[in-house]
Amino acid sequence: MEISFKGKTVVITGGAGGIGSVMCEQFAQDGATVICCDLKGAKELAAKLSEKGLNAYGLEFDITDRESVKNSFAKIRAEYGAIDVLVNNAGINVGPEERNHIDKFNDTWWDAILKVDLDGTYNCTKQSVPLMAQGSSIVNISSIVGMVPLRNQCAFTAAKAAVINLTKACAMELAPQGIRVNAVCPGTVGIAITNRLWSKNDAMTGLLSHIPMGRQAVPSEVVSAVEFLASDAASYITGAVLPVDGGWTCGGFARDF
Ligand SMILES: NC(=O)c1ccc[n+]([C@@H]2O[C@H](COP(=O)([O-])OP(=O)(O)OC[C@H]3O[C@@H](n4cnc5c(N)ncnc54)[C@H](O)[C@@H]3O)[C@@H](O)[C@H]2O)c1
Secondary structure, eight states: OOOOOTTOEEEEETTTSHHHHHHHHHHHHTTOEEEEEESSSHHHHHHHHHHTTOOEEEEEOOTTOHHHHHHHHHHHHHHHSOOSEEEEOOOOOOOGGGOOOGGGOOHHHHHHHIIIIIIHHHHHHHHHGGGOOTTOEEEEEOOGGGTSOOTTOHHHHHHHHHHHHHHHHHHHHHGGGTOEEEEEEEOOBOSHHHHHHTOGGGHHHHHHTTOTTOSOBOHHHHHHHHHHHHSGGGTTOOSOEEEESTTGGGOSOSSOO
């Protein structure tokens, strides 16, 4: 099965980040014109990809700022006309030092995480739909934590669970227009920011012992799942929630007892 995005315009939020930058490059290598969106670093990444002969453009805006999102998608409409694929990939979580039970959870972090991970997905989806024709698709990056919560991360677990239900609601609403909406739930992905998240008290060893495949994903493994769901190969798939987690959410323990 060959997946090609030749002639397609693909918008990726959080495009300058750990997973996002690999995603921008992989989509562009598979023929897409990629619009890499991020708070900062998007233009720099797009320039690097352009130097490699790929079609990439950078747009820098805050997905939590509705006016900014509106203006940015108006710019996309003016310059590219239509969007074939939107990947809502931007997201934030608390670092190890800010993790806490709900009674001690920092309100500022709660507000920030819900704003980026949930509101940001809503804002970008809302502005994309009018730019999408039949056959377009949206992929939301949730997390396995949106399916199976972890302790001390109430905001991230709540936001990512909401993204899953938002995905399903949008899938139902947009199906008559021929727009598919799916979610990918990464487990743990081996990039610098994740490794910092699991750096406290050798948490990574404990984490990996619960993953049947016994390792983290590499970013391209998440991107392949996103590309599949975004492509015509998934033409009858909408409202799906796909874990990319090495078996983490299969249930039980990864070891025999
Ligand atoms: N890394 C993992 O193990 C893992 C696991 C599960 C889910 N995820 C999800 O994957 C996605 C990508 O995460 P990542 O690991 O590459 O993290 P990352 O921090 O490297 O990338 C996230 C990107 O989002 C951008 N961003 C944050 N706030 C923004 C805002 N207000 N407006 C615009 N852009 C903003 C950041 O600048 C950053 O470039 C996130 O949604 C994350 O929750 C990651």
